[in-house]
Amino acid sequence: MSIGINPTFDTIPPNIIVFIADDISWNDFGCYGNKDVQTPNIDGLAEGGLRFDNAILTTSSCSPSRISIMTGRYPHNTGAAELHTEPKRNFSSIASQLKNKGYHTGQAGKWHMGDLLRNGFDVIHDNGKANGDGGEDMWLPALKDRDKSRPFFFWFASMDAHRPWGANNFSGTHLPETVEVPKTLVNDGPTKIDIARYYDEIKRFDHHIGQVVTLLKKEGQYDNTLILIMADNGRPFPRDKTRMYDSGLKTPFIAHWPNKIKKGVSKALISIMDLAPTILEVCGAETPKSFQGRSFKKLLTNPAASFRNYAFGEHNWHDHEAHERVIRTSEYLYILNSRPKYANQGPADALKSPSFQALKQEKIDGSLTEAQNDVFLKPRSMEELFKLSTDTNQYDNLLGNNTYQDIHITLRTILEKWMIETGDSIPDNLTGDWYTRDDGSRIEEGFQTRGVMPGLKHKADLIDASGPF
Incomplete structure (x- = not known):
């Protein structure tokens, strides 16, 4: 299939690599001000590229x-709003559109x-043992064995830094006694060890990004490759992962493309x-109507x-019953919780952590601060x-x-308008x-029994409206 000319940046179609981490919050890379974690490769790409300070997950x-990232659609509009569920339809995606290109x-x-x-995808390497x-x-x-006659799009997705922390070549890189403990956690030894091991896994993610960059340079593909670095959700600690605060919903996001984008920081x-629509516009590919997002290519x-006035997010089932919706502006964050009767402690993997056990003990001792008691x-x-x-x-x-x-x-009104226009529902x-x-x-009674998916009532998977922008 022929390759069209990119009318914006060059006559040569750009390569795209998306590095997506698992369970890393926005401020857990050095380039975002974290002085404890070691991320030299990511920091170098950020210094030579564009760092986004207000990138919000759905x-x-x-x-x-x-x-949601791959299809450019909100979770309730994919039919896969809950953890471990699949889209209801064969939606167009970043990969399918670029494959067509x-x-x-x-x-x-x-x-x-x-x-x-x-x-x-032409090629998928999802075997856990091989990965x-x-x-x-x-x-x-995967990069070495590609069809070298064509430009490429790679989705490189790590397991780092998902729990449990395993022993590996990077274990012990970060010293527990030197890490800073956030106010939401207990400042004790087990929690510091927990955080240090989390940072070790982030360094492993960073190391492998560095290896890919080295290969791109060796093959002469570095200058024509748009590298994007991000995470899928917040760190796997109490009050972070699954939560609608910035610690859960805000992602680190770095774009790097030598001589093609402007270096610096975007507060947009x-x-x-x-x-999804941004990548397609950069590559000169057609953006399908099913994409609810809009291209931010101009920011590059x-x-x-x-760019946006509003970003929207949702918290649906992830180990526990939940229904939260959030609207975020550059200045404010508003959350609407339709299940306020429940505590909001985080997913099961965070509950099994030393950090959460320390919080439980402090609760028993009656010494929790307000920030720690939130969960x-x-x-x-x-x-x-x-x-x-x-x-x-x-x-x-x-x-x-x-x-x-x-x-x-005002924010509640706009959030409700978004829910109506995108076909959201509260079953x-x-x-x-x-x-x-x-x-x-695990609770044996009712285990693996699904309820009604948000958006099902209004057939949200058939709705392409994006709501307020």
């Missing part, structure tokens, strides 16, 4: 997030997107759902430009509102403060808890 849950399309590492999206403990071992072979608000050459709070407020410029970590709920009453009403019989909320143990 959900903080791995399979719905990955499917004549690209070699390949994947290596964690898959987690169901069967239908496989159609967009290795961190999910990166097939990245170099983007939804990571916008990545003009980082100071504005145990029930009933919760049905609504939360935060001012981001003065409350980076979203500790101070402004609901009830008269100063922000108009902001509250009475959502999928219930499959695991306990105190230690992540």
Whole structure:
């Protein structure tokens, strides 16, 4: 199949590589200010490229997030809003559109997107043993063995830094005694070890990115390759993964393409759902009507430009019954929680962690701070509102403060408009808890029994409207 000319950047079609990490929060790379973690390769790409400071995921849950990124659709519009579910239809994707354009399309590492999206890839390396403990071992072979007569798109997906932490060549890289513990966790030895091991796995992700970059340079493909680095959801700790705060829903996002994009930092608000149409526009490929996101290509050459007014996210079942919706602007974050009777402690893997066990013990001792107690709070407020410029970590709920009453009403109205226009719904019989909320143990009664998927009532998988922008 012939390759069209990219009318914007060059006469040579660009290569694309998306590196997507598993369970890493936005500020856990060195280039985002984390002084404890070691990410020299990522930091180098950020220094020579474009760092986005307000890239927002559509959900903080791995399979719905990955499917959303690949299809450019909100989770409830894919029919796969819950963890470990698959799209209802064979949606167009980044891969399928680039394959139609004549690209070699390949994947290596964690898959987690169901069967239908496989159609967009020429080659898929999703064998767990072959991919290795961190999910990166097939990245170099996939790149080496591609069809070299065509430009390429690769989706390189690690398992890092998903729990459990396994012993590997990077274990012990970070010293527990030197790490800084966030206010939401207990500052004790087991928690520090937990964080240090998490950083070790991030360094492994960084190392393998460096190996790919070295091979690109060796093959003469580095200058014509747009490299994108991101994560699918927040770090696997209490109050992070699955949560609607920035620690769960905001992703690190770095774009690197020598001499083709402007170096620097973009403060523009983007939804990571916008990545799909952006990649297609950069490659001169057709953007399908099913994509709900919009291309932010202009930011690649003009980082100071504005883009979105609003980004939206959702929290659906991920081990536990949940239904939260969020709207984020550059200044505020508003959450609507339709299951406020439940504590919001995080997924089962986080509940089994030393960090959560330390929180439980502090709760028994009666010494939890307000920030640490957040994961145990029930009933919760049905609504939360935060001012981001003065409350980076979203500790101070402004609901009830008269100063922000108009902001509250405006954001709730826009969020409800988005839910209506995209066909979202709040089923009475959502999928219930499959695991306990105190230690992540499996609940045998009702295990693997699904409820009604959000959006099913309005056939949201057939709706392409994107809502307010």
